[in-house]
Amino acid sequence: MTRRLVVLGSCGARPEAGRASSGFLVEYDGARIVLDLGYGTLPRLLTHVPDAALEAVIITHEHADHCVDLHALYRVLRFGPARPRVPLFASPGVLQRVGALEVDGDLRDVFDVREFPGSVGPFRLSSVQLPHWVPNSGVRFASAGGVFAYTGDAGPSPEAALLGEGADLFIVEATLQGGDQSPYLRNARQAGELATAAGARRLMLTHFWPDSDRSVSALEAAETFAGEILVASEDLVVTLE
Numbered sequence: 001m002t003r004r005l006v007v008l009g010s011c012g013a014r015p016e017a018g019r020a021s022s023g024f025l026v027e028y029d030g031a032r033i034v035l036d037l038g039y040g041t042l043p044r045l046l047t048h049v050p051d052a053a054l055e056a057v058i059i060t061h062e063h064a065d066h067c068v069d070l071h072a073l074y075r076v077l078r079f080g081p082a083r084p085r086v087p088l089f090a091s092p093g094v095l096q097r098v099g100a101l102e103v104d105g106d107l108r109d110v111f112d113v114r115e116f117p118g119s120v121g122p123f124r125l126s127s128v129q130l131p132h133w134v135p136n137s138g139v140r141f142a143s144a145g146g147v148f149a150y151t152g153d154a155g156p157s158p159e160a161a162l163l164g165e166g167a168d169l170f171i172v173e174a175t176l177q178g179g180d181q182s183p184y185l186r187n188a189r190q191a192g193e194l195a196t197a198a199g200a201r202r203l204m205l206t207h208f209w210p211d212s213d214r215s216v217s218a219l220e221a222a223e224t225f226a227g228e229i230l231v232a233s234e235d236l237v238v239t240l241e
């Protein structure tokens with residue numbers, strides 16, 4: 001059975017040429033789950049899942065670079081063949097902002113809004129609130145095969161290591177480089193520190209500032225994490241346990 005993660009978008013803040021903002025597709029034993037839908041991710045999702053048949057959609061927070069293409073998915077589902085509503089894990093802020101784009105419809109027409117913790121396909125989903133300018137839900141996927149986790153956008157906090165504890169793959173936002181720091185974002189060294197604290201096997205860096213040199217981020221993360229480091233890039237496919 002296919003067990004993989006596909007990167008739909010890897011840019012923070014705004015997309016750059018040929019890339020998209022944050023988004024991932026999880027394909028696991030027949031279940032397809034989308035994790036964030038930032039600018040430009042929906043056409044990429046449809047190249048992998050043309051009928052948009054999804055087990056669930058998860059949006060970490062209401063910033064547009066993580067949620068704006070949820071509206072595009074809404075239209076695909078609304079104007080496509082009738083089907084059961086798709087479970088959607090998203091904050092009230094996401095529902096309000098994305099829902100406001102539609103004049104005569106409601107996201108609940110096509111989405112079944114859920115709250116963490118939850119169960120989707122083979123996964124037990126849990127969430128940890130991590131520091132950002134708006135409520136941000138880090139997400140942990142646990143199955144019989146193993147664990148992977150995603151921070152969304154988040155500054156340093158002790159809870160983040162629990163989110164990724166023992167993960168086979170820990171996807172960590174690493175917007176900043178060098179000595180740049182923020183209470184609400186991480187630099188690549190801090191992403192490495194987090195993966196080390198969590199005891200993760202593999203670290204995927206993502207949410208790169210547009211036009212930044214990503215190889216610098218990988219080198220900086222390697223200063224603080226001895227395991228395998230992956231650099232998110234559009235259409236990168238990573239095998240899951």
Ligand SMILES: [Zn+2]
Pocket residue numbers: 061063066132153
């Ligand atoms: Zn954000």
